[in-house]
Each structure stands twice: as structure tokens, then as C-alpha cells.
Amino acid sequence: MPRRTDLKRVLIIGSGPIVIGQACEFDYSGSQACKALRAEGLEVILVNSNPATIMTDPELADRTYVEPLTLEVVAHIIERERPDALLPTVGGQTGLNLAVDLEKAGVLDTYNVKLIGASIQAIKVAEDRQLFKDAMREIGLDVPQSGLARSLAEAVDLARTLGGGIAYNIEEFRDLAERGLELSPVHEILVEESVIGWKEFELEVMRDAADNFVVICSIENVDPMGVHTGDSITVAPILTLTDKEYQRMRDAARRIISRVGVETGGSNIQFAVNPKDGRMVVIEMNPRVSRSSALASKATGFPIAKIAAKLALGYHLDEIPNDITRLTPASFEPTIDYVVVKIPRWNFEKFPQADRTLTTQMKSVGEVMAIGRTFKEAFMKGVRSLELGRSGLLFAAVEMDRGEGGAQGIEAEDDAALRKRLAIPSGGASTSCTKSRTSIHGSCSSSRRSARCAVKPQNRGSRRFRPIRCGGSNARVSAIRSSRSR
Template identity: 75%
Template sequence: MPRRTDIKRVLVIGSGPIVIGQACEFDYSGTQACKALRAEGLEVVLVNSNPATIMTDPEVSDRTYVEPLTWEVVRAIIEKERPDSLLPTVGGQTALNLAIDLDKHGVLKEFNVTLIGASIEAINVAEDRLKFREAMESIGIDMPASEYATSLDEALDIVGRLGFPAIIRPSFTLGGVGAGIAYNIEEFHEVVARGIELSPVHEILIEESVIGWKEFELEVMRDAADNFVVVCSIENIDPMGVHTGDSITVAPALTLTDKEYQRMRDAARRIIRRVGVETGGSNIQFAVDPTDGRMVAIEMNPRVSRSSALASKATGFPIAKIAAKLALGYRLDEIQNDITRVTPASFEPTIDYVVVKVPRWTFEKFPQADRTLMTQMKSVGEAMAIGRTFKEAFLKGIRSLEIGSDARLFGQPGTSPEDEDDTTLKRQLVVPTDRRMFAVFRALERGWSVERVHEATRIDRWFLAQFSELVDLQRSANVVGLREMSRELLLELKRAGFGSAELSGVLGVEEGLIRTRCEETTVQPVYKRIDTCAAEFESFTPYLYGTYEQECESEPNDRRKVVILGSGPNRIGQGIEFDYCCVHGAIALSEVGYETIMVNCNPETVS
């Protein structure tokens, strides 16, 4: 299918300032989209209010407006620039809401501007929880029982029928803003009042509790010819009840049976068709009851999302770039995979490694803040780690948080049975907080069974068994000691993700001695490529991760090189501005003949 010829000038809306739930992942997606559109010969006009972004650089678009993201301001820009199309799907919730406002005030019709990527109807169906529910019912997709309310009286009638605990979700908000879980009538009054106030349309959804169910996400794409691909499946380690942005997640999903995955994939295809996302990517979330396998749809984002950036980095599949090309009328099978150069984008990525995302919180900046994790997102950044196994990726992810001794999972100081009784420990397991995963390891070290920890946390037994194996492995290392440790055990520890600093704490020796022992026994890392195809085809993109195996795929050359160290996960006081510096540093060094090697663990970044 040839590219649409009626599109000449595209207005791209950015996501504005960094807020919880909407961070630099939209700079990544916006930059990709702008470059893809310009590569097709189109004129790109960008509006964004955040100057600390790569996408607002002069070379990314033809004209850039650093202006407030309000419909009045954007109307004036449209009047001046006269774009024929508007792309609202790479600027997060801000861009979608702005597109709706522009349509509501007649601006798009007044200036004959066409939305590309997602129609107003599709945005409304996906974002309005009542319309989404009606759409799901029309195609036979199960959802948690729920009803809508616009006042406290209506809400009280509904909760009388659904019972407690109740999930309250405001319509058209970002990152779960205003959402909450009410376990009693007092909490219900508080959450309902807040939700109605924070919803732009003053509407809330009250739904039956699915707390404790397993949560999954599918990152999917569809083109104008109805071709459909699943880019990536993502599983939340924390069960339902914790916002996905606050949950440790893993890709691909690891505890789904093939039958369950195929059911979910088929449901996702029906959902994206029914909602009406004709071109581009969407993120669809599901919950599965671990007791009987009942699957329900939770929500859908008809745009590039936080998970899209993670899925792109996890698979090497540039979702935002391909979404922009699909919006121009291309089919998936007409877009080349830049990594293999022989396969089209209609080939679903295949990965032979495991990716773990670990959220980064900054509660230390706010000692009085409630650390309980619920349906409203609280993390401000995230780290991504890649390994050959889940254990390796998980331990690398925890290490990447840069929280010093607070990241210590094994033999945590001051947590002996004398310091902490089982009642206290169980409370820390039952109530999800940013420190719950550390409590899981304390319980396993204390001898709690996988079943007992599962009953307290509702974390899937498979993940808990993996954690239990890590505890057993560090015990084995402790018993043997570094001096008597065999190469086989040291290699097993490294393949399980133990870093030298971690082993130093476990064995009570200096980190330098661990490194020396690794050199003596030739236990050294190699680097593997992320190639979208599990090594079926040759890879031309040097996008690598470290692991402990035999064959190294890095293929170094003799050019002069500079390593650029990224800033890691976002946190308060250290955010997108450092990614901006990294990108420009890499560009400048490349221009004077250096090969640049970027090292970072932040999946949201352009660098």
C-alpha cells in the first residue's frame, strides 16, 4: 500500500513537562516519530512545552514551538502553520487530551486538520471507561463488574451492590491519578471525592476487586490493511492492585501457558479492531485469575505508552518510528526491520533473553510520604536489565537502581529474627511498598516456604521459586567461601546475576578479591546482540547486553572509542536533562571521528 499523498505537513504534539506517569519515554517516542516523518519528506511542526528534550532540538523538526499545551495556543499554531495532519499518539495522555479538546472546540474541522495514528472516536472509546466497557461487551470480552458514577450518592449505591474492596478509577487521567482502593466506607468517601475532582469529565469507574490476580500487558500494532502483530508480552511480578508503573515487570511473560497466551493475543486483536485504532501501536492490559484462569481486560492505551518504550528497548523493535510510518498509510510488511535489514516489521520479534524493569522511587526525599503502592503511580523512574535468565536480569535490575546498601537483598543488616518477628515480616509482605521485594528475600532466608510467601504476597509461585533458588545459591557460596570456591560455582553465581559487589557482601571479602578470582578462573562476561529474531538472521545494529556465556558478539574494531556513561534511572534532581547531554555528547564525538559506546540502564531515554 503506497504512502498517503494527502499528507504534506504534520503537527506533532509533545507530552509537556515531566510528571509521575509521563516521563522521558515520550521524548524517546516523539523524537523517533519526528525523524521517521521527516525521512519520508514531510514537513514536521512540533509543539512541546518542555525544553529539556531531544525532540525540541532544531534538527529534529522543521519548526518547533515551545509553548503551553492548551487548545487555545495550539489553535493559534494551527492557524499560522496550516498543517493538514495532527499526530497525537506520541505525546502521552497530554497529547490525547489536547486532541480531544481541539476536536471539541471545532479547531480540527475549522482548519481541515486530519488526525493520524488514532481517530477521535478511537481515543474516546479507549479512554472513556463506560464506552470501553460497552465496546468490550459488544465483542464478548470479559471485564471486571463495574459501574459509573458522577456523584458521591451514585457511588454509594454502586458500592452497595459491588461490595468492598472497591477499585475507583477516574476517566481521562494519567498514571492512575486520583485512583485508589477502598477497603471500607471511610476510605471510599475519600477516594471517590478525589477521583471525581481530578477527572477532567468528573466521572469515576467503580469496579469489583481483582486484587491478587496476575497482571499482563501486550504491546500490539495494527496497520490499515488489518495486519496485526504482538511486539512484546509483559508480565507484572506484583499482582493486581499495584499500578503497573510501580510493579517490577518482566518481558516476555513467563508464567502464561501457551493456550492462555493465544487467548490473550486473540482478545487483543479483537480489542484493537473494535476500539478502532486503524494504524499504530496500543498497550492492552489484562488480568488473569490464578485459581480458575478467568481472563478480563483492564484497559487500553490507544497510543505509544510507558510500556512501549520498554518494549522497544527490550525487543529492538522501534514502536514509535513504525507507528509514525503506519500513520502515513504503509503496511507492516512494507516497513523494513532496521536491525536485520531483511525482515519486515510484520515479523513479530523473537527474543532469546529476559528483560526486567525495576521502578525507582524517591521516598527518601519525602520521609512523611505513604510508601504503600496502590493504583496511583508513585515511582519517578525505572531501570531495565537484560540477562539470559530471569534470575540474572532480576539481580542486575535491582543493582541498577543506584540505591547503595538499600539494594542489598541477601543478609540485609539489622533484620535478624531478634530484630524482626514473623508478625512484622508478614505485614511487610502483605502490604505492597517499595521495600516489599526485600522483605520477600528476608522471609525466604528465614526459612519461609514458597507457599507461605505466596499466601502473603500473591506473587506467582514461579517467581518465588526463582527467588528461593537465589537464596539457596548464596547460601552455597557462603558455606564454601571464596578461597575454596570452584570455577563451576563461581560461574553459576555470575550466570544467576550476582555482581562482584554483591558477592563481596555475601562472602565478607573485598570486591577486588572477587574480581581477581574471576580473572584467575576465566569467568568473564561476553556481550550478546539484541536482534529481534533470536539470532535467526544477521544483526546490523550494535545493541548489546552482557552475560556469562561462551561466544561474544560485540565485534570490536580498531577505531578510536569513547565510552559515555548515562545517568541511569530518573529520580528527583536527575532526569531527562542528562539524557539530553548524553545524546549531544555522542553526536559531537561521532562528528570528530570517535566511535561512541553508550552505557545506560534507563529504558525511557533517547540515548
Template identity: 40%
Template sequence: GPNRIGQGIEFDYCCVHAVKALREEGYETIMVNCNPETVSTDFDIADKLYFEPLTFEDVMNIIERERPGGVIVQFGGQTPLNLAIPLERQGVRILGTPPDGIDRAEDRKRFAEVVEKLGIPQPPNGTATSVEEAKEVARKLGYPVLIRPSYVLGGRAMDIIYDEETLLRFMREAIEVSPEHPVLIDKFLEDAIETEIDAVCDGETVYIGGIMEHIEEAGVHSGDAACVLPPFSLSDKVIQTMIDYTYKLARELSVVGLINVQFAVKNGTVYVLEANPRASRTVPFVSKATGVPLAKIAAKVMVGKKLKELGVTETPKLNHVAVKEAVFPFDKLPGVDVVLGPEMKSTGEVMGIDSDLGMAYYKAELAAETKLPKSGTVFISVRDEEKMRILPIAKKLSELGFKILATRGTAESLSAMGVAAEVVPKVSEGPPNIVDYIRSGKVSLIINVPKGKGPKDDEFYIRRAAVECKTPYITTIAAAHAAVMAIERVKNGKFTIKSLQEHHSAVREGKVISAEIQIRNCSWR
């Protein structure tokens, strides 16, 4: 389907790999895609190509004409997945995960029942089929809550709600709620670590393709969060629990092909947030980081191959750290706030690889056109509850030779704890204020942590000035920690470049350095 936020080139990558794998197995392939900006619509990829929209009627017309042996829906993102049940009702053979398994994962109410049956913890939640029910559930859970509609793409219309007034406005304006489209309301787990797993299942065996840990905490959409493979702060017990839950979910949902499971970890407890029995947008990242082509393997599994036959049984041990970073279009969208949340905003992604997390993160930021400074002036402004958490970041920046600017409240707090900070006026306090400083090039890095979505206040104008002046900016404490680690590493270390093939051959030859030990030692969680 068309490229839009939430559905982009990652799914094109999966479709191309699937076609190549099926061709290797001797199948004729037919591609249905109305997007000319993709590789899957190149003339030499599939045997036949239909430039048609992915609607039930158009797809059925193609099926009646071509009479295929089976249809694959799990590589194109949410749009083809939504066609699985209507196509099955017309007698079309869906290859891979059965449509009922897809529905049990995608329908929020049915998925809550699956998780309960398997005894897997989920954040306290309830489902609502009307605005009144939503009010009742949110009151019972206590604010803040996370709203998740069913069958949505890229976290569309998901939001963190802090009060009833916002809830009512959101339910009226943003989503369609009905018995056919229940809305899941989760108790929002503040300060939880978000993680995810990409796996392939052949109906019996489950292969764990990659375990990723997000740098940003829970509440930022997985497509917008920077994520690290292998995980950098999780205990072996937590990792094993995540793997066990993935096995259970893949088997319960009768997954044949790909599955992506997202988790939140808080105080050592692993909660399942959602399971997607399809190619996720992290499949290309995991495949490139590990050298194992997950989409190709999944396609072969869907036409009857077993993982053991394909020689895919053990997750490779990496001798490097890979960081995926999102790329945002904010400079092309004047007036849009850059604060991240559960609704996806990014339009692309990049990757950085090195032998340690600091350098890998620096490379990922560089690829996303965010050049972290090695010296200069840092502006810091955080809400009251984050003032203790920003202290070690400010201390380290000061030790690295940066000058600290801050708004009055943050500056007083830092000075009281022994970090020198110069007070700079807010926008509302008249010129020369912080926006003037940014526009005149006096600020090298901005750390601005807001709370929720408010009116267009001082913070909004600071963030917009950063975008317009191409000044690196950070809006979460976790990303600030990672950035400081990267700056320290690049100031003190050597910048090395290796090809992806060199990294992959080192993995195949078993040249494993203790990447996990290196990164777990520098964890700030």
C-alpha cells in the same frame, strides 16, 4: 508537556523516534512541547519547534499559522490525547486512530460497552456519575473495589478502597465526578497476575510488539511494577487469549498506530482492565528489549504505510529475558510512604537483560540502585494472611545463609514451620527496636508486606528508615520471590555483560535459546 509523575521521558523517546521516521518518509515536522528538559526540544530534531503549553487555544494558534497536513496526538502521553476531540471539532485532521476510537477507549463507560460488545471478560464493574451512585455500585460489587476516573494520567486518583468510609472520603477529596466525567468502579481482583501488550495496527494487520508480565500482582500501577518480557508464568493458552483480545480491540477501535492493552489473569481467566490507543510508557522498554522500533513503525503507519510494506509481521523470538524496574524518588521526599498502589509514584525506569530471569532481575535492581545482598540479616514482617506465602521465601533465605529477624507474630509463625527466626521488638515496644537495628546497619534486606493504607504505624517508620539508610526493601510477596531467585542466581552464577546490540543481533540471527522454558520452570505463581 512538563515532566511529572506519570508523564516523563518515555513519551519524549516516542516523539523523537516519530519525528525521525517521518523525516525518512520526506515529511516536514513541527514539534509542540513546552518542556526544555527533553530531547524532542533539541534544535536539530524537528524542522520547527514551538515552546508552547499543550492547551487547546495554544495548539489551535499554531495550527492556524502553520496549516499542517495532519496532527499526531498519540506519542505525547495523556495530555495531547485529551486534545484529540476538541481539535477534530475545529476541523483539524488527526492522523492515526480516529478521535472517536480514542474516546471509546478513554471514557470508562464507553469502553465497558466496547468490551461487552466483543464478549471480552472484564472485572465486575459499574460506572458512577455521583457520590451516591458510587456508594450503590460499591455495595453491589462488594469491597475491595478499584476506582478509575476517566482521562487520567499515570493512574492519578486511582485507588483500591476497602470500605465505605474510605470511599466517601476519597470521592470527596480526590476526584471530580460528574456526567461528563464518569468514574469506573471495578471489583478488585486480589492476587491476580497483571500483564500487558504493546502492539501496532495499520487498520487491518496487528503486530504484537511485546507481551509483558508484571512481577507485582494486580493493584500496582503498570508504571511502578517491575515487568518481564517474555512472560514467565503464563500458559500458551493464556498468552494466545491475550493476543486474540488485542486483535479484537485494535480493530473495533479502528486503531492506526500504537495500542497498549492491560490485562489481569486470575484462575486461568483473562480479564481486560483497559486499552490505551496511544504510546504507552513501556514502548521504549519493548523496543530496546526486542530491537524493533515500535514508535518509528507506528509513525510510518499513521502516514499510510502498511506493516507488510515495512516488513514487520512476526514478533521476534528472544534469546534473553528483559526486566524493567521502576526508579522512585522516595529519598528526596521525606514523609512519603513507599507502599505501591494503583496511583503511579515512579519517576524513571531501568532495564536488566540476561539469559535467565534471576540474573536479569538482579541487574535491573542494581541499575535502580537497589543492591540485593548476598549475605547478612533479613527482617521479615507480613500480615497474617501472607504468613503461609512468606514461608518458602524465608526457607530459601535461611538455606542461602541469611539470618532471619521478624516481629513476634511472624517469628512465631516461621518457627512453628521449622524456620529459625529471632524476635525483634516493634517501634512501639521501645528501644532497641527494629528501626534502631536498621539505622545501625544490622539489617541487609527488609521484607515488609502491609495491607492497604493505614495511619503512620510501625510499618511506615520501618519503611522510611529503610529509604533513609538505603537498605533494600520489598513490599510485595511476588517481588520477594523474584529477589530471592536473583540472590540465589548471583551467588551461584557468573555475572556476564553484553551490549544491547549483541542481544539484538542474536535475535536477528535466530540464535534462540529456550529463555521461556528457563523462566517458566522457576515460576512461583
């Protein structure tokens, strides 16, 4: 169908200041959206509090406001500019939160501003953990068992029955619960069944108004659940799932995006799979362009933010040409015959007082992406790009203490230990010990992908966080995931 004719002026919300967890990936997406909308003849109004971005370049928008991203300021801009529509999905979590605040305050209704890209109801269902859990159970998908807490006392009570999850003592549990309650827009947290040590996967998907659905990219986290994806080495496409498992995940993603109500645009959906029994649970969904969207765009050549902006105008996927092939439409799912590896980069030397422990809160300040025909090739290219002073093997062999059951010291808690732990195989420790103590799952069971991932588990290495606790009833504290910008 042709694009909507009722839209002449569109307000785009930027992601604000560059902070850990919400950085230049959203500037990349916002810039793409601005160019796409202007190419369609629309007048673009941009508001962003960060002048040091590409999207605030005067050439990218018709009007640019470098102002604080607060309800009062944006409401005043809407009153002055009178846009026809608001596009919040390229501004990260900041954009979604601000859109919800504007709707709640009645600003959008007062000035007849339409929300495009994602509806308010879709945002609420995706961001509210209880609503999301109920929605997943309605469509027959499994989610971690959980309990909702609106206060610290309620969280502690739940911890006594569900366990402490990623918290290893009551003091740490209280700190996590207090921070989660503070960051949550609805002042709620969920104490969930522990999935630490499970394999973590992501799907970047898109849907249009005609219910066409495509998977842009599948992403696998080398780190198991328990480490933020921004701090994890990730690989695209997924290498360690069988075709049957992947199709089950793909089918679930289609049902999720339809149930949540994202009618136009892209979403990031995250899953966890128990390597012992294959149980798959849905972790969360981001109804917006995310950090992983930027990685998927560069990995596949599919401009997710640009296509999402066009879908918000009413176009269908089969009406948008593919920029790479120039022959096929955007409704064709990208296929790649190479492996893409993303490796995070930390800079703790500039933050000497910071806690180096890698948890569910992102701490890396950047990342590198490498492409190769095999995992090993892409991984080594990525390592060279980290500027760690290594041009050959990732880390030279280091002397390790041998203890009962394997190498002691494998219970690394921070990024600094990564260099030593990846040298464990050359130090003589068994890879089975490394796998059991770190939950890095290096085997590949997919015959379809076996040619691309013929790599021994030790080449993926051991990682750098607390040892996985086996057995018992644990729970993972999930501060309403709107506080996590992916």
C-alpha cells in the same frame, strides 16, 4: 501501499512537563516520531511545554513551539501553521486529551486538519470506561463487573453493593472517588469488581490499514493487580502462562484493537488473570504509544514509535523494513531468547511528606532495565543498577518476627519494606505464606518457557503493599483510566 501524498505538514503534540507517571519515555517516543516523519520528507511542527527534552531540539523539527499545551494555544498554532495533519499518539495522555478537546471545539474541522494515528472515535471508546466495557462485551470478552458513578454520592451507593475495592475504609474510598472524578475528562468513574491479587499482563500490539496485526512484546507484572505497573517489577516475555493461555490473550488483543478502531499504529492492552480458575478479564487499552511501548522497544529492538509514525502515513507493516535484521519487514513479530526485567526506582527521601503506600497511582521516579538469559540473571543485574549499594544478593538477611502462619510484618505497605520482605526466605518464613499473603505468583506452568524461568518463587520476592483480602465482595475504584499515563 505508498504513503499518503495529501500530507505535507504534520503537527506533533509533546507530552508536556516531566512528572511522575509521564516522563522521559514519551520524549523518547516523540523524538523517534519526529525523525521518522522528517525522513519521509514531511515538514514537522512540534509543540511541547517542556524545553528540557530531546524532542524540542531545533534539529528534530522544522518548527518548535515551547508553549503551554492548552486548547487556546494549540488552536492558535494551528491557525498560524495550517498543518495538514495532527499526530497526538506520541504525546501520552496529554496528547490524546488535547486532540479530543480540539475536535470538540471544532478547530480540526475549521482548519481542515486530519487526525492521524488514532481516530477520535477510537480515543473515545478506549478512554470512556462504559463505552469500552460495552465494546468488549460486544466481541465476547469478559470485563470486571462495574457500575458507573458521576458523583460522590453515586459512588458511595455503588460501594455498598459492590464493595470498596482498593479502599479499605469509607474515608479512603471517598478520597479515591473524589480524585477520580476530578481527574476524569468526562467527570465519571467506574466502581469495579475487585481483581486485586490477580496476575497482570500487557501486550504491545500494532495494526495497519490493511488489518495486519503483530504482537511486539508480551509483558508480565510481578506485582499482582492493585499496584500501578509503573511501580511494579515487570518481565518480558510473559513467563507464567501456558501457550494456550497466551494464544487466547493474543486472539483477544486482535479483536480488541479492531473493535476499538485503531486502524494504524500501536496500542497497549492490559489483562488480568485469576490464578485460581484462569478467568481472564480485559482491564484497559491505551490507543497510543505508552510507557510500556518504550520498554518494549528497548527489549525487542522494535522501534514502536517510529513504525507507528510510518503507519500513520499510510504504509503497511510489510512495507517497512526491520531496522535490526535489515532482511525482514516489520510484519514479522519480534522473538527474543532472553529475559528482560524492569525494576522501578523510588526517591521518597526527597519527598518526606509523601505517602509511600504503593497503589494504583504511580509513585516511582525512574526505572532500570536489565537483560539476561534467565530471570535470575536479569533480575540481579537490575538490582545492581538501582544504585542501592548492593552488589551481591538483593538484600541481606534481616531478623523477622515469626508469628502464626508465617512471618509477621509481611503486610508491608510501602517501598521501604521491599528490602526486608525479599529477605524473608533466608529468614525462615515459608514461601507459601509469602505467596498467599502477597499474591506474588512465582510458578511457571509453561513448558515452552520453563527453561528460561527455572526460578523458585522466593527469588521473585515478596512485595510491599496491603495484604490481599480474600473472600467477600470487593470492588476496585477505577478513576477513568485516562488519568493513568502508562
